[in-house]
Amino acid sequence: MIPYSRQLITQEDIEAVVEVLRSDFITQGPKIREFEEALASFCGARFAVVFSSGTAALHAAYFAAGLSAGDEFIVPAITFCATANAGVFLGARPIFCDVESDTGNLDPGELEKVVSSRTKLIVPVHYAGHPVDLEAIAEIAERKGAIVIEDACHALGAEYQGERIGSCRFSLMTVFSFHPVKPITTGEGGAVLTNSEECYRKLCMFREHGITREPAEFKHPSPGPWYYEMQFLGWNYRMTDFQAALGISQLRKLPEFIRRRRMLAELYRELLSGNPHLELPPERSYARSGYHLFPVRLKGETASRKGELFRRLRERGVGVQVHYLPVYLHPFYRRLGYAPGLCPQAEEFYRRELSLPLYPGLKEEDLRRVVEILNRTLEEVVGE
Ligand SMILES: Cc1ncc(COP(=O)(O)O)c(C=O)c1O
Structure with missing residues (x-):
């Protein structure tokens, strides 16, 4: 059977993973930071935070944008269910927007009909790897006071107006997936890119139970160097170091x-x-x-x-x-x-x-x- 899609793993990828398996770090270690820096630099954004899946990355991005119970968020009707589910995790209500008949992408004209003062987020999906009209969507969002988060799970390596998706020029955050059929793979995995330092901090904490180890951020006095604080309810959404090594190697290709x-x-x-x-x-x-x-x-x-x-x-x-x-x-x-x-x-x-x-x-x-x-x-x- 010729599948509709599949990963391409080379000897170089395998060696990169094996090298990490022989090292001291199996879960989050130096390869995580290296992969994040490589992703940010590839896309032209300030920060990248990697996650255990694209779904986890969407959940974290919606949280960092402040989506919460009772809010509305807009997603295109044509997408993988995770785009909507990640907002439902937070108690928010998805509003489904109709799509362009030829690209399958969220239609800015239809967006005008469903956007309202209750809209907290607008989440366009670059369906099939073809970028949505980000500038048109960002203009509507700005007018209505809504935040744009790109679901770019299909679109790492694609370009909008000559710039790579992930630069976050027209959005607060951009989300990628590294599932095997996606543009690059880490087995399972995902990332959020952003130019906002505040979002970056929240994303890092959300990935690790809502914990911070930064003394400058502590709410209570630190009794000693072992001390860390859990400041909000987060998850274990970490990626492993050997997955990050695979990601670095894949990104080069x-x-x-x-x-x-x-x-x-x-x-x-x-x-x-x-x-x-x-x-x-x-x-x-x-x-x-x-x-x-x-x-x-x-x-x-x-x-x-x-x-x-x-x-x-x-x-x-x-x-x-x-x-x-x-x-x-x-x-x-x-x-x-x-x-x-x-x-x-x-x-x-x-x-x-x-x-x-x-x-x-x-x-x-x-x-x-x-x-x-x-x-x-x-x-x-x-x-x-
Ligand atoms: C558009 C879209 N959003 C989100 C996801 C979720 O990504 P993941 O499978 O890495 O959790 C996918 C992938 O299946 C997707 O295609």
């Missing part, structure tokens, strides 16, 4: 990974541009996509055959995937009162969307085989 992804996306375009059943993902003038995914949309009647198409492609060794069921349609959110029809463009996007295999290690000949099987299977299911 990221520009090459993105180059490969973009080259393969170009090849898909070349081979599929005349296909009457498909619409291909656009790339806006302000965006340089990292192509975390290659999401095509089935046209017209073909969309009603998606189930059969999906099943046959899988049978024939093409590991397609669907990203995503609009989050509010999951049973958990339905129980909270969200109902079908809330975001029509997102529901239509979901009905038509199919992600084709795309990852740095995908061979050109395998991509050509995917296209050949896809073309054949499309004709078959449409003709029946």
Whole structure:
């Protein structure tokens, strides 16, 4: 089976991990700081804090932004459920915003309709690695007094207006994931980038039970050098040092990974541009996509055959995937009162969307085989 995505681990990565396993530090040690510095420098932000997952990083970022019980926060309907869940962890209420019909990204025009004085956060997702229109979203947020946090779990290495995602030029914080299908991996892992020192301090403490070891920050007099204080309720969201070593090694290869992804996306375009059943993902003038995914949309009647198409492609060794069921349609959110029809463009996007295999290690000949099987299977299911 050609999967829809997979990690690319080299001998160099393996050696980096083994070196740490032979050292004194297994959990948070010197590689954590080194990875954080490398990430901050790569993205052009002042601070980076790494976490045990992208979900943990989202939870921490929402906390650091002050999201709390009763607040509203806006997320796009098309995303992985964690974007919404992380706010629910804090007792806040997600407001789902409809998406652009072609990119699947949060639509600034739709944002205008759902934003209000109750909106604490706006969390755009750079779906499939294609940046959202950050400047438009930041302008709306500023007008309404809301904070922007980017869910960039798909978009490390992507660029907006010629600048890397993660610079936080238009947001308070940016969140990444290092799950194996993401642009780089640490097995499980995530990070928050920010230019705010105050957020940085809160993020570090949230990762470690709400504890500080900085004497200057103590609320009570320190009785001795063993003393530390837990000042708010945090979690154990630490990343291990050997994961950070893998992250450092992977980050060095990221520009090459993105180059490969973009080259393969170009090849898909070349081979599929005349296909009457498909619409291909656009790339806006302000965006340089990292192509975390290659999401095509089935046209017209073909969309009603998606189930059969999906099943046959899988049978024939093409590991397609669907990203995503609009989050509010999951049973958990339905129980909270969200109902079908809330975001029509997102529901239509979901009905038509199919992600084709795309990852740095995908061979050109395998991509050509995917296209050949896809073309054949499309004709078959449409003709029946
Ligand atoms: C858009 C988005 N947000 C958040 C997450 C959560 O990241 P993680 O799996 O590292 O917890 C993911 C990854 O699956 C994602 O795709």
